Amino acid sequence: MKRFLLLLIASLFLFSSCQLQKARAAAYLGSEAFAEGLYSQAAYQYGKAASAQHDSAEYRYNQILSLLLDASLDEVIVQSDKAFSDFPFHTEFLLLKARAYATQKAYKKALAVYQQVFALDPGSYTLQQAVMEQAVAWNENETAKNLALTLLSHPQTEQKALQVLTELEGKQSWYAYALNYLTKEAGTQAPAELQPQSK
Known part of the structure; x- marks a missing residue:
């Protein structure tokens, strides 16, 4: 039983290490695409990084920012809500949502989101x-x-x-x-x- 537990722990450690490496590799490709203005590709790579490392608010933010710059505004709104639900202390996700509404000229909705940010901060x-x-x-x-x-x-x-x-x-x-x-x-x-x- 003890040997089984040790093997299980080792397997989990290797899996975690592998996922971390995948996340870093995808994030690197995302940053390269972002720097070149390939925002759709950047969003895809940052999305892969976020899936491999679920606890990274940074990868999620970069994914949504890339979507915003790619003008995928409806997706920005959806993903911002999900990200803020997962990381409720990161109001920057709400700011991305507000920017998406503002770009759509849905000004009242944008201002409502900003008011939510002000209440939190x-x-x-x-x-x-x-x-x-x-x-x-x-x-x-x-x-x-x-x-x-x-x-x-x-x-x-x-x-x-x-x-x-x-x-x-x-x-x-x-x-x-x-x-x-x-x-x-x-x-x-x-x-x-x-x-x-x-x-």
Whole structure:
């Protein structure tokens, strides 16, 4: 019995090692194809790598990114959902899904996915600012306004949020006056150069 268990463990180890080698080989071919702009081929190879090494979020991400660049948008959405289910702490899969929706001009769906990301990562202020500006470009003004109101409370995004709110609410709005005050105040706080003292 003991010998049987040892043989079983050895077999499992060899199988695991073999699968790892297959994954690395396929991933290498995928990276070569990706670098050459052969995104369909890259997706295929990264898919093989992901199948050989199920616990690799990196291979799954590269597969889906390749699909996105290959304009296989419906497949991106499906695979992103599956990948996020397998790796629930990797919000980058949701970002790929949002990009696919945006490319399809399904802007409301894209914004809904971004909101899901923000709920999982509320400190993603830089991303929230970028999505706020994109929402304005998409004429999704309600979403843009809601994001701007949220970003007002954070110094690093306050000015950009006020700019968006001024654009949406008009130059006679409170936001416009607040923006004017903020920009003037920032100007008066520029450090002055010290003049050398005469002896």
